[in-house]
Amino acid sequence: MKFCNLTIDEFESFVNDHFSHYTQSKAHYAGRQALNLDVHLVGVKEGDKVLAACLLNGAPSFKFFNYFYTHKGPVFDHHDKALVDFFYTHLTNYLKKHKGLFVLVDPYVTRNHLDGDGHVTESFEVDDIITGMERLGYKHQGYSVGYSMDSQARFLSVLDLTDKTDAELLKEMEYKTRRNINKTIEMGVQMRDLSDDEIKKFFRLYKMAEDKHDFSLFDLQTFKRMKQMYGDNARVVMTYIDLNDYLKRLNDQLSAKRTDYDKAAAELAENPDYRKLKNKTAELEKAVAQLEKKVAETDALRASDGDILELASAIYVFNNHELYYLSSGSNPAYNQFMGAYNMQWEMIKFANQLGLKRYNFYGVSGDFTESSPDLGVAKFKKGFNAYIDEQLGDFIKPLNPAAYWLYKKMKKK
Structure with a gap:
């Protein structure tokens, strides 16, 4: 050697x-x-x-x-x-x-696999590695929890793609996550790649995340360099919704629901004592009112914010083995459109299309208590059926x- x-x-x-x-x-x-x-x-x-x-x-x-x-x-x-x-x-x-x-x-050595709640599901032998390296003077820094500017997060949130179809991956997600993904599809949320000249759109959303979580890590030039560095193995994507398209969808639903209501109301007029028909008519009336309200709110949003709403954006890098979800941000004013769910789902399908084995949501703190500083982020990732890869x-x-x-x-x- x-x-x-x-x-x-x-x-x-x-x-x-x-x-x-x-x-x-x-x-x-x-x-x-x-x-x-x-x-x-x-x-x-x-x-x-x-x-x-x-x-x-x-x-x-x-x-x-x-x-x-x-x-x-x-x-x-x-x-x-x-x-x-x-x-x-x-x-x-x-x-x-x-x-x-x-x-x-x-x-890049795994110590444990944990479920999304932090319980160990599988352990791997690492004591021999630590002993051997410390004998050579390489001192192990311990099993840290949390985030540090001096080292990488030890806990990675990972979705196993091995031998799974898109349908199987979706089915294995938590009900809420699966429902939210399907709702974004129904609303017409879309995703596209941002050109190098458009990375400022990503950065604007990223800064919103910095403000929300009170941290500051990277400037715009850092992300431009990263995209340039990894070239075809990097994607900067953004989810958005066209409110003109969304309004058409809503109005189509409203028209269909009004037709159902008119039919039920006519039947009820002929059968006023039919309790089941009364309940059905009341539910349809309520659904019509909700859709009318949603149409009015969306019309007002379009008037104030424009036709296209930029929802969420992220930078991804991939190699022969896995795809990595690195930095991201979203506009909290548009949370009802759940752009982050749509983005993750589209990129999970992309990773699966490439034949990769892992979709790496990247770091979580490793604190799985209810007082954890990143509890919401960890639960979001867990919803996609991600497990935790605890690193050495x-x-x-x-x-x-x-x-x-x-x-x-x-x-x-």
Whole structure:
């Protein structure tokens, strides 16, 4: 075996064939290179065969040093003790030569599967991985809960697409989710891709989410770069509703309901003592009134807000293995049209069409109590029949122990 830099073709071929994260990709490498950011492709080969691959990001840290991070890497079987020892021993030496202060690795390794309420349904052996890496000086950072600016969320909400038809996926969702999806279809909610020149539409909705949840992470340029970086493997989509079309649907329903009411009322006039017919007529009268109210409200909304309402938008990235729902936003003024439900359903069907195994709703906090800060988000994702993929978490290896000790001490001040 030999530890070496990989060519982009060697790296891409390996990660395409082995389960890996979208950040461990040719696109991510090329994107960082285009921005003149430090990025490395390293791995292990035996002859011409690649056994391990890893994309590492580097950044200046603590004046004379560099900090290194591999997002959901390296890519290889972490239960292979000999390969773990070989890779991480040589990675340490490699990064020391590049003035490394410390390295953070975040392997794409599952610890537990949980149901949407946080109960463990399946566990995976990880103690051997932790023991082996800590023996090499890579200290496990523990099983964190919540969100942090220093690391990725450990709990991922994932929908298993394996061998499922669209109809089966819809049937397995919670009743409320399935009902809301069907209602968006009945209302005529639609989804389209936004062009590069239209990403500001996405960003406007994203900012609404930031304001609602009181956070601020990315600016418009970050999303433009992300879309450019991942190219054909990224989609920025938006759901919308044409109120002219919606009004036509409502008026068609109203016309049909009025016809039913007139017929029932005529029958009731001939049979005034027929209780079942009385109830039916009353229900139809109520339905007509509700539709009339909805038509009036929609007419007023069209007059105030225009013909087209932009409901929800998100950026998605996919690779050979899964599709990732990354950042999103929606307009709370239009919640009645449930644009987020329609968007998720359309993208789930897209992922299934690609033959992917997983639809990754991405991170949740891992706090499944009623006081959880993201309880609503977690329940929304759970409604699609998503399970929780609890990840192993981060490991940190000081590469210059004395400088790292001083760095940590100064960070606490």
